[in-house]
Amino acid sequence: MNLEQNIKKIRADFPQLGISINNHPLVYLDNAATTLKPKVVIDAITHYYSFEVANVHRGIHTLSEVGTRHFEETRVAVQHLLNAREAYEVIYTKGTTDSVNLLAQCFGKKFLKPGDEILLSLMEHHSNIVPWQMIAEVTGAKVVVIPINAAGEIDLVEYKKLLNSKTKMVSITHVSNTLGTVNPVNEMITLAHSVGAKVCIDAAQSIAHMKIDVQAMDCDFLIFSAHKMYGPDGLGFLYGKEDLLNEMPPFEGGGSMISEVTFEKTTYNVLPNKFEAGTPAISGIIAFKKAIEYVLELGLDNIKTRELELLDYATSEIKKISGIRIIGEAKEKSGVLSFVLEGAHPHDLGTLLDKQGIAIRTGHHCTQPLLKHYQCSAAARASFAFYNTKEEIDIFIAGLKKARDFLL
Ligand code: PLP
Numbered sequence: 001m002n003l004e005q006n007i008k009k010i011r012a013d014f015p016q017l018g019i020s021i022n023n024h025p026l027v028y029l030d031n032a033a034t035t036l037k038p039k040v041v042i043d044a045i046t047h048y049y050s051f052e053v054a055n056v057h058r059g060i061h062t063l064s065e066v067g068t069r070h071f072e073e074t075r076v077a078v079q080h081l082l083n084a085r086e087a088y089e090v091i092y093t094k095g096t097t098d099s100v101n102l103l104a105q106c107f108g109k110k111f112l113k114p115g116d117e118i119l120l121s122l123m124e125h126h127s128n129i130v131p132w133q134m135i136a137e138v139t140g141a142k143v144v145v146i147p148i149n150a151a152g153e154i155d156l157v158e159y160k161k162l163l164n165s166k167t168k169m170v171s172i173t174h175v176s177n178t179l180g181t182v183n184p185v186n187e188m189i190t191l192a193h194s195v196g197a198k199v200c201i202d203a204a205q206s207i208a209h210m211k212i213d214v215q216a217m218d219c220d221f222l223i224f225s226a227h228k229m230y231g232p233d234g235l236g237f238l239y240g241k242e243d244l245l246n247e248m249p250p251f252e253g254g255g256s257m258i259s260e261v262t263f264e265k266t267t268y269n270v271l272p273n274k275f276e277a278g279t280p281a282i283s284g285i286i287a288f289k290k291a292i293e294y295v296l297e298l299g300l301d302n303i304k305t306r307e308l309e310l311l312d313y314a315t316s317e318i319k320k321i322s323g324i325r326i327i328g329e330a331k332e333k334s335g336v337l338s339f340v341l342e343g344a345h346p347h348d349l350g351t352l353l354d355k356q357g358i359a360i361r362t363g364h365h366c367t368q369p370l371l372k373h374y375q376c377s378a379a380a381r382a383s384f385a386f387y388n389t390k391e392e393i394d395i396f397i398a399g400l401k402k403a404r405d406f407l408l
Contacts, residue, residue, distance in 0.1 A: 001298055003306045003386055010298070011387050013038040024357025027392045027399075032177050032205060032336050032383035033361050034227045038294050041231060044287035056282055057256060057273070071282060074289040075272070081292055082222065083213040084239055088271040091245070092280050095236035096204040097127040099223035100171070102238055102275060103200055104131035106248040107169065107221075111198075114140030116168045119197070121146040121154055121183070122373060123176040126366040128202050132171060141168070148373070152179035152328040160191060167197040174212075175205035178365040178381065179328025180311070180336030182206070189219055198244065204228050208385075209307060209334050211300045214239055231291035232284035238275070245271050252277040303386045307335035310384040310393060317397045321404065327371075327379050335384035338365070341400075344407040346380040352403035358396050 003010065011017050014036045019026050028036060054063035056071045072087070079087040093099045112118075118132045122145055129143075136143050144162055147155045154172075163170075170192040175182050189199045200221035203212060208229035214222050221244070226235040240248075250257050250268050254277035259267040268274045295303065314337050318324050327338040341349060350362035361381045364371050371377060382396060 001302060003298060003302050007387070007389060011389075013040070013294075014387055015039060015042070017387060021357040021359070022355050027358040027395050029382040029384065029388065029392070029396060030359045030361050031385040031388075032228075032381065034233065035208060035230045035385055036387070037232070038230055038291070040290040040294055041287045044290045045232065045283050048283040048286055052286075055279055067282060067286070070286045070289070071280075074285050074292075077289045077292045078237055078239075081207075081212070081296075082239055083215050085215060086242060089239055089242050089245065091238040091240065091272045091275045092285060093223075093236040093238050093275075094234055094281070095225040095227070096125075096202060096223050097131075097225075097236075099236050099238040100127050100200075100202070101131045102251040103171075103221055103223070103240075104135040106251050106275075107198070107244075108135035108139050108141070110248050111168055112136075112139040112141040115166060116141040117144045117162075117164070117166045118142070119144050119146055119159075119162055119167055119170040119172075119192075121172050122148045123152065123154075123179055123181065123367065123370050124171070124173055125177055125202065125204070126368070128171055128173060129369070132169075145369075146172070148181075148370075151330050152176065152181045153330045154181075154183055154188070156184065156187070159188065163191060163195045163197065165195060167192065167195050169200065170197050171200040171202065173202040173205065175203075175209070175334045175336070176328065176367075176370075177205045177336065178338050178367045178370055178379070179330060180333040180338070180383075181328060181330035182210075182332040182334055185219070186217055189217055193218070205334060205336070208295060208303070209300075210304050220244055226284060226288045226291065229291055230294060231288040232281070235281045235284040235288060242271065245275070250274050250277070254278045298386060306386050307384050308333075310388055310390070311335045311337060313390055314382060314384070314393045314396070317393060318400070321397070321401060323404065323408070327374050327376070336381060337383070338379045338381040340376055340379050341404055341407075344404065346378045348407055349380050349400070349403050352406060353396070353399050356395075356399045356402070358399050360396070 198220040203224040207224040222239040227233040257277040346362035
């Protein structure tokens with residue numbers, strides 16, 4: 001589909017794009033934090049709560065069977081989205097953060113011992129740092145940091161030097177939520193495998209913006225959140241290779257994840273249920289299939305092209321504003337533009353833009369070690385989705401100039 005030609009129709013699919021904030025039409029440039037939801041997703045949630053409420057995997061009545069079928073259809077849709085070998089290699093979680101916690105705990109208990117090393121890059125989101133620190137503390141393993149260069153790209157020479165027989169896990173982001181850098185994950189996975197390490201790819205910022213093929217990448221694990229891809233919040237995914245998921249112990253105990261329970265000993269269910277204790281986010285899971293269908297209908301290649309055009313335009317326009325320093329100038333970037341305005345606090349900028357109806361993110365973006373590296377404690381960030389337009393970027397740039405004139 002040609003997104004430019006259909007932009008009016010596409011924007012009309014997102015009710016929130018029609019609202020006003022502070023008496024200005026909303027310009028939503030905070031898509032890396034969370035994306036807006038198309039009507040098909042909202043309708044699917046409403047439909048479930050209006051007519052199809054039932055728990056899954058638990059009843060033989062019609063509603064439970066229908067619900068379970070829809071619930072499992074989303075798993076198959078995610079399998080196809082990722083090109084996973086099997087649907088049961090897709091585990092439902094509460095989000096990317098929950099997926100990393102699951103992985104760190106379960107992988108760690110099975111595979112990590114004192115002296116082992118977990119490699120993380122300097123640009124990781126806190127959610128891909130803290131869970132690994134927590135399991136390192138318990139197991140005696142060590143977190144080792146892969147440095148980045150001035151442009152905000154992973155230093156591959158240093159990365160190669162850090163890999164060794166003690167490296168058990170490399171957990172890296174596909175796209176940095178602060179820098180926008182697209183990391184060379186294929187090469188990094190091959191290198192990690194050459195020393196026997198496993199690799200987890202944090203796809204929170206890539207899943208909605210480019211094609212992903214876990215078999216071609218050969219990653220061992222991949223994680224993302226539904227809300228970053230036009231879907232509901234409170235829902236995420238962990239893809240894992242079947243043999244590794246089978247070897248790992250379960251995460252949480254409770255209903256659904258068991259095979260048989262006695263007070264003496266409990267045996268666990270097969271994949272994927274082994275990792276899915278309790279009643280899941282049924283409405284969101286069912287609705288997320290609509291988000292996947294919506295994105296695939298637009299085409300991930302078309303989305304990528306459009307968002308890069310928006311990024312290029314915004315980058316060239318923002319560079320014309322004196323005093324702006326862009327944080328993250330990698331050769332390969334996704335639609336994320338972080339910056340600081342010398343002499344102005346990002347929060348003040350964010351507040352003044354909000355008064356003009358423009359939503360951007362300000363703060364540390366859950367990447368404190370990274371911002372420290374860039375010698376700032378906070379930055380402003382505009383992040384783009386396919387429904388944004390050049391006109392919105394013009395409004396953003398004009399708003400930024402107005403804010404600068406007010407503040408400096
Ligand atoms: N990883 C990256 C790169 C992110 O951008 C985010 C969220 O911003 C996360 C992980 C955490 O995602 P969630 O808050 O949905 O668990």
